[in-house]
Amino acid sequence: MMFNILIVDDHPMTVDSYINLLTENNYQNKTPDFIKSYNCEDAYNKINFYQKQNEIIDFALLDINLPSYKKANINNGTDLALLLRQKFPNCKIVLLTMHSEPLTVDKIIKSLKPEGFIAKSDINFELFPIICKKIMDGEIFRSQTIIESQRELFKKNINWDNHDNHILILISEGVKTVNLPDYIPLSMSAIEKRKASIKDQLLQGKGSDKDLIEKAKKLGLL
Known part of the structure; x- marks a missing residue:
């Protein structure tokens, strides 16, 4: 019986290193089968292939920063993880990252709840x-x-929900407020109220979007 392990990283040597390190693990009489992938498109296709073959992916190691697959709206390892959650609900997912900005980390944990999250x-x-x-x-x-x-997020007493995090991240990426409903399933009035609340917490209500982003970066939130 196979224990299928998906490993996705855009550095082939890193993928091979993970395989070498995991080969000797005890898989309870199962044989590990390593599925290698180096970008979102290839990983997307392999996830769908395994589902169509009625095979299960048991464990996944996903780098967060990966070459995207725009056609399927799979932009990074987090999107791949959400796809795995949908296709293989019992798959244990480990995300690996070089970045640990508090808002991004909080957003990923709240939306995905990965079994492993490793810097x-x-x-x-x-x-x-x-x-x-x-x-x-x-x-x-x-x-x-x-x-x-x-902890940094809690220390700053900014424990917003996922929509609040997403609003701030999108603004930092240059998305205009009028276009935020295209990305977030909330009405414009609800988004504007949340944005005002964010400004109250970070800027005491005064300042532009640019000021808001500069303050968030200064606090280490972005």
């Missing part, structure tokens, strides 16, 4: 297979940098 700077060759084995056995794991990132 690459927190792991080494020795720890990596141990952590993966714990996650495979049912533990939820957050690496230290991810934990600290969440």
Whole structure:
């Protein structure tokens, strides 16, 4: 019986390193089958192929920053993770990242609830297979940098919900307020109220969108 492990990273040597580190793990009499992918399009196709073959992907290691697949609106590892959640609800998902901005981390945890969320700077060759084995056995794991990132958000007393995080991130990406309903399933009036609340918390209600983004970056939120 196979234990299917999807590994997606745009650096082939990194993918091979993960495979080497995980080959010796105990898979409870199952044989590990490693599915390698280096971009969102290839990973998207492989996820769908396995579903059509009535095969299960049991475990996934996904880098967050990946070459996108615009045709399917799969822009990064987080989108791939959401697809895996839909296709294989029991798949244990581990996200790996070089970035740990508090709002981005909070948004991912709230929307996806990954079994593992790891900052690459927190792991080494020795720890990596141990952590993966714990996650495979049912533990939820957050690496230290991810934990600290969440704490920073709580320290600043800015524990918004996912829509608030998304509003601020979209504004920082240059999306105009009038276009936010295209990205967020809320009415314009609801979005404007949330945006006003964000400005109240960060700018005491005074300032432009540019001021808001500069303040958020200064606080380490973006």
